[in-house]
Amino acid sequence: MKIYISADIEGVTGATSWSEAEKNHNDYGVFSDQMTKEVRAACEGAFAAGAKEVYVKDAHDSARNINMNGLPEYAVLQRGWAGNPMCMVSGLDESFDGALFIGYHSRGGSGDSPLAHTLDTNLEYIKINGRYASEFLINAYAAALYGVPVVFLSGDKGLTEEVNEVNKNIKTLAVKEGIGNSTINIHPDKAVRLIKEETESALKGDYSLSKITLPENFEIEIGYGRHQTAYRNSFYPGAYLASPKVINYSTKDYYEVLRLFHFLT
Ligand SMILES: [Zn+2]
Numbered sequence: 027m028k029i030y031i032s033a034d035i036e037g038v039t040g041a042t043s044w045s046e047a048e049k050n051h052n053d054y055g056v057f058s059d060q061m062t063k064e065v066r067a068a069c070e071g072a073f074a075a076g077a078k079e080v081y082v083k084d085a086h087d088s089a090r091n092i093n094m095n096g097l098p099e100y101a102v103l104q105r106g107w108a109g110n111p112m113c114m115v116s117g118l119d120e121s122f123d124g125a126l127f128i129g130y131h132s133r134g135g136s137g138d139s140p141l142a143h144t145l146d147t148n149l150e151y152i153k154i155n156g157r158y159a160s161e162f163l164i165n166a167y168a169a170a171l172y173g174v175p176v177v178f179l180s181g182d183k184g185l186t187e188e189v190n191e192v193n194k195n196i197k198t199l200a201v202k203e204g205i206g207n208s209t210i211n212i213h214p215d216k217a218v219r220l221i222k223e224e225t226e227s228a229l230k231g232d233y234s235l236s237k238i239t240l241p242e243n244f245e246i247e248i249g250y251g252r253h254q255t256a257y258r259n260s261f262y263p264g265a266y267l268a269s270p271k272v273i274n275y276s277t278k279d280y281y282e283v284l285r286l287f288h289f290l291t
Contacts, residue, residue: 027229028079029072030122030174032115032165035061035086036131036141037181039201039217042209047141049088060214061086061129062096064180064201067218068126069101071178071225081122085114086129111284115165120172124233125165126225130181132204133160135249138184139204145291150249150271152291154283155241160188164287166238167280175237178228180221182209195235197228244283246275248290259290 035047038060045053069080080101084092089106097103108116118125134144135151135158144152144161152159154167162185166176178197179189186198199220202211212220250256253270260267265286268274275286 027072027075027077027123028121029077029081029229030115030118030125030169031065031068031072031080031082032085032118032125032127033061033065033082033092034114034127034129034131034161034181035091036129036139036143037185037201038064038129039211039214040209041129041202042140042207044141047087049091058091058093059096060217061091062093063214063218064128064221065092066096066098067221068128068178068180068225069098071222072126072229073098073100074222074226075229077123077229081117083114083116083118111281111288112168113165113284113288114161115168118169118172118174120174122172122174124177124229125169125174126177127162127165127179127181128221130160130162130179130185132182132184133158133163133188136160136184137204137206139182139202140207140209142184142204145287148251148255149291150251151247152249152287153247155243155245160185162189163192164284166192167240168284170238170240171280173237175233177233177236178225180217180224193236193238195233197224197236199224240280243278244276244280246277246283246286248273248275262286262290265290
């Protein structure tokens with residue numbers, strides 16, 4: 027069994043403020059350590075379920091957050107951004123049996139996390155077929171391009187509810203809940219223990235039903251914070267300005283959606 031892990035930091039237990047997610051800030055160390063521990067727990071759960079290879083993508087900001095020394099020997103880690111449209115799931119292809127998303131967070135346009143956003147924090151929101159899209163949804167569709175199911179996700183409660191709406195068979199763990207500018211968090215050791223246990227049990231179960239079917243058509247709406255950005259980006263081939271801060275784009279090919287995000291977010 028070969029497992030792919032995409033990891034972010036805003037959805038690990040405790041993380042509440044941007045300073046805690048930013049390298050070179052005094053607040054950061056505790057949370058990059060926790061990100062490393064939560065990813066390690068997912069690796070260990072996958073290994074216990076029979077995974078022989080675990081590929082980890084550090085997918086936050088610089089993509090150089092996870093401490094390699096904290097990962098098990100059977101894991102490989104992609105650090106930094108390759109610069110391809112797969113972005114947070116770079117390296118994911120049809121050779122993987124399943125994907126795990128760790129430390130994921132609520133979407134832009136949601137009030138369920140003080141750190142809620144989708145891709146770039148300068149965006150107000152992204153919608154896919156009329157629905158607010160989280161990074162979970164964007165990357166789960168990217169995995170679906172290669173027939174890879176998202177088996178397990180950990181993050182904030184608002185996101186886990188969204189995941190269950192998209193596909194109730196995807197196993198989720200809420201390690202925190204956002205209220206206004208605050209979060210209520212489970213203990214870091216408990217998060218680590220539960221991520222390991224639930225990853226193992228999800229991968230030992232029948233996760234064929236957690237596969238997502240790609241829609242036939244994609245109507246994309248990107249809402250920017252600044253009208254200047256929307257105007258500039260409306261010159262991307264096929265995109266148009268729907269209102270001063272919003273561009274629309276439509277395609278049948280999800281890879282083209284990823285390419286759009288790659289250049290316009
Ligand atoms: Zn992030």
